[in-house]
Amino acid sequence: MNHSHHHFDGQRLLVSGASSxxxxxxxxxxxxxxxxxxxxxxxxxxxxxxxxxTGAAERTHLQILDLSDLDRIVPTITELASRLGRIYGLCHxxxxxxxxxxxxxxxxxxxxxxxxxxxxxxxxxxxITRRDVLPETGGSILWISSVYAHVGAPGQIGYCAxxxxxxxxxxAMALELAGRHVRVNCLSPGMVRTEMTDASGSRMSQxxxxxxxxxxxxxxxxxxxxxxxxxxxxxxxxxxxTGADLVVDGGYILQ
Numbered sequence: 001m002n003h004s005h006h007h008f009d010g011q012r013l014l015v016s017g018a019s020s021x022x023x024x025x026x027x028x029x030x031x032x033x034x035x036x037x038x039x040x041x042x043x044x045x046x047x048x049x050x051x052x053x054t055g056a057a058e059r060t061h062l063q064i065l066d067l068s069d070l071d072r073i074v075p076t077i078t079e080l081a082s083r084l085g086r087i088y089g090l091c092h093x094x095x096x097x098x099x100x101x102x103x104x105x106x107x108x109x110x111x112x113x114x115x116x117x118x119x120x121x122x123x124x125x126x127x128i129t130r131r132d133v134l135p136e137t138g139g140s141i142l143w144i145s146s147v148y149a150h151v152g153a154p155g156q157i158g159y160c161a162x163x164x165x166x167x168x169x170x171x172a173m174a175l176e177l178a179g180r181h182v183r184v185n186c187l188s189p190g191m192v193r194t195e196m197t198d199a200s201g202s203r204m205s206q207x208x209x210x211x212x213x214x215x216x217x218x219x220x221x222x223x224x225x226x227x228x229x230x231x232x233x234x235x236x237x238x239x240x241x242t243g244a245d246l247v248v249d250g251g252y253i254l255q
Contacts, residue, residue, distance in 0.1 A: 006033040006034070006231050006232075006235045006237070007034075007235060007236050007237045008030060008033050008034040008035035008234075008235070008236070009034035009035075010034070010036075011034075011035050011036065011088040011089065011236060012035070012036045012037075012038065012084065012085060012086065012087050012088055012089075013030055013035050013036070013037055013038070013087065013088055013089035013090065013091065013140075013234065014037070014038040014040060014063075014077070014080075014087055014089070014090050014091070014124070014128065015027040015030065015037055015038070015039060015040065015091045015093060016040045016041070016067060016090075016091070016092050016093055016094040016120070016121075016124060017040070017041060017092075017093035017094030017095065017144075018037075018039035018040055018041050018047060018050050018093070019039070019041035019042070019043045019046035019047050019049075019050060020041075020046055020194065020195050020196075021093070021192075021194035021195055021196055021223055022093050022144060022189065022192060022194060022223045022226050022227070023041070023091075023093030023094065023144075024046075024050045024053070024223070025223035025224055025226065025227040026091055026093060026226070026227045026230045026231075027039055027050055027054065027060075028050065028053050028054050028227070029224075029227040029228070029230070029231050030091075030230075030231070030234070031054035031055075031056050031059050031060060032054060032055065032056070033231060035059070035089075036059045036060075036061075036084075037054070037059065037060050037061070038060075038061045038063055038080060038084070038087070039051060039060055039061065039062050039063065040063045040065050040067075040094070041063075041064070041065070041094070042064065042065070042066050042067075043064075044062070044064055047062045047064070048062065061080070061084060063076065063080060067094050067116055067120035067123075067124075068112075068115060068116055068120070070115065070119055070120060070123050073120065073123040073124055073127055074123060074126060074127040074130075076127075077124065077127035077128065077133065078127060078130060078132065078133060081130075081132065081133040082132070086133060086134060086135045087128055087133055087134065087139075088134070088135055088139045088140065088236070089128075089139055089140040089141070089142070089234050090124055090125060090128045090139075090140075090141045090142070091141075091142045091143075091144070091230060091234060092120070092121035092124055092125075092141075092142070092143050092144060093144045094116060094117075094120060094121075095116060095117045095144065095196075096112065096113055096116050096117065096196075097113070097156075097159050097196065097197075098112070098113060098158065098159065099155040099156065099159075100155060100157065100158055101154070101155050101157075102157055105157050105158050109158065110157075110158035110161070113158045113159055113161075113162045114158070114161065114162045114165070117159075117162035117163060117165075117166065118162050118163075118165045118166055118169070121143055121166065122169065125141050125173065125184075128141065129141075129177060129180070129182060134180070134182065137181065138180060138181025138182050138183075139181075139182045139183075140182070140183045140184075140185075140233070140234050140235075140236065141170075141173070141177075141182065141183070141184045141185070142184075142185050142186070142187065142230060142233050142234050143166045143170055143184075143185070143186045143187070144186075144187050144189065144226070144230075145163045145166045145167055145170075145186040145187060145188045145189075145245065146159070146163040146188055146189060147188050147189065147190045147247065147249045147252050147253050148160045148163050148164075149163040149164045149166060149167045149186075149188055149245070150188060150245075150247065150253050151252075151253050163188075166186060167186055167188075167245050170184050170185065170186050170243065170245070171243050174242040174243035175243070178242060181239075183238075183239070183241060183242040184242055184243065185233045185241060185242060185243065185244045185245070185246070186244070186245040186246070187226060187229050187230060187233060187245075187246050187248055188245055188246065188247045188248065188249065189221060189225075189226045189248050189249060190216055190220070190221060190247075190248070190249025190250055190252040190253075191212055191213070191216060191220045191221065191249075191252070192220065192221040192222065192223055192225070192226060193220055193221070193222065193223075194223055215252055215255065216249065216250040216251060216252045217250060217251035217252075217254070217255075218250030218251050219250055220250065221248065221249070221250055225248060226248055229246055229248045233246060
């Protein structure tokens with residue numbers, strides 16, 4: 001693997017949702033480009049599989065953490081940093097999508113999406129940016145948002161709200177942390193084939209799937225498409241990009 005395009009050698013980053021899908025692909029790409037990566041997820045076996053797939057498991061650290069338990073996030077990350085050393089970067093990939101029409105968007109169902117997609121990311125960012133966790137030279141925070149932060153869709157009111165909150169918070173966070181040389185950015189993927197989308201797609205007909213795919217002029221994406229963009233945004237060499245929301249969607253929102 002050619003390390004010359006990205007400069008992660010010696011940097012330690014944390015990836016949430018590293019047990020599958022986009023999070024797994026980003027974690028693998030980071031390790032293959034020289035980073036040391038803390039893999040965060042709920043499922044030990046899947047995290048071990050991610051570590052194996054990197055081809056350099058010795059540069060991974062597994063952390064079982066249920067991100068819906070918000071109170072555990074800061075103490076867990078603080079303890080990790082005291083044990084492993086300072087943490088340069090965060091990529092919050094963990095997320096959940098539930099298709100709910102307005103009539104079914106009860107507070108507990110919407111809250112579950114807001115808490116994992118947004119609040120858990122906020123807690124991870126709060127933990128990473130502690131003075132005893134982040135390197136004094138600065139760092140990089142990347143949120144995996146969604147095209148649904150930019151466009152609407154029936155049945156996605158709660159999900160759109162959770163992803164829209166990410167973009168708004170990231171802009172404010174980017175300004176607040178600029179003085180400490182911490183960059184804060186978002187990626188907004190379109191439809192990417194992962195376990196999560198396959199699970200939600202299992203309730204759709206092939207015709208409905210085809211309609212979604214047809215709305216992506218370049219077709220639906222792969223997790224690797226998002227991982228390549230994540231490498232670029234997290235790269236310590238990109239010192240002048242902050243508050244950005246890079247849409248990676250095969251042209252979906254252009255219509």
